[in-house]
Amino acid sequence: MSAETTHVHTQEGAVHGEHEGMTKKKIMKVLYILLGITSIEFFIALYLGPHYNISSHWINPIYIVLTLFKAFYIVAYFMHLKFEKLDMALAIIVPILFIIGLILVLTNESHYWIDLRL
């Protein structure tokens, strides 16, 4: 009986998925966006950076923002999280705050380490 219940829910999920899921056209659009962002990164790394001698203090944040855009498109569209229920999406996204916390703590800490080393 429980298998049957699961089956019904699976079908429900599939119906929702088909209504707002990924069509081939949408998949290709996301592919072009991902390739486009990667090309921009290459353009900065191979052309803009060396030719205009831009400091890494300016370039690195740009790389990170572009990377986060790519991550958004992969998680939201390829992994379908944008089309899941909000509660479900939050259950996955909110714990990521812990990662941000560790980034803040360790980047701050690393500034002290460099003083210890020099």
Next chain:
Amino acid sequence: MSTAVAQPVDDVKSTPWSGGRSPFDVEYGKLMMWFFLLSDAFTFSTLLISYGALRFSAPTWPAPSLVFQSFPGLIEHGAPLVFVGLMTLILILSSVTMVLAVEAGHRNSKKEVVTWMLFTILGGIMFLSCQALEWNHLHSEGFWWGHIPTKEVMKEFFIRPGVPIPPYSQQAMTSHQFANLFFTITGFHGFHVFSGVIINIIITVNVLLGTYQKRGSYLMIEKVGLYWHFVDLVWVFVFTFFYLV
């Protein structure tokens, strides 16, 4: 009996969180795959953040555009990012073929699912082959866990316009850190790609055997798809922090 919750007598309990059904409208296995990926994201984050902290605190670092400037087998020098660009392209494309497999699964088209899954597996194998070449190249230069190139070779990686070459002690220290972190992190990622390829092969065999046709849903393709996209997602970060920054 446990089936009582599904009976109409419980109509009053119709909100998502009142039991008897998934409040997230997600099948159990898929939800657990998401939570596994979340834990895996924590693991990769700790590795990448440790790398970041060590690199921030290092007085110098081997320049990525000098370390990764060969296309193994074709170009020895002067082609920075070209080979890793190919690897990135392969992984993104194999992610796309995976979504196409999921999409075909929604239409219950067994033949298309198999085709796209085979392309995905091929992409995974190509990526792993490229990574083997990349590792082999770095190893031939002298990098390995706990090993760094000779003094003459290593010096080449620290030539920056307008900046004096750092002293040997600093070069040796940061090259060691670079080597250990590079092989550990790309190795851990490569291990995930390898597992993904194995899982994809198993699932494709199941599709061919008609397991999911009998089950009436290709939801399993979505679950392994989540894993495969996650591998692509991690590579996006590895690519940025090892090759670009």
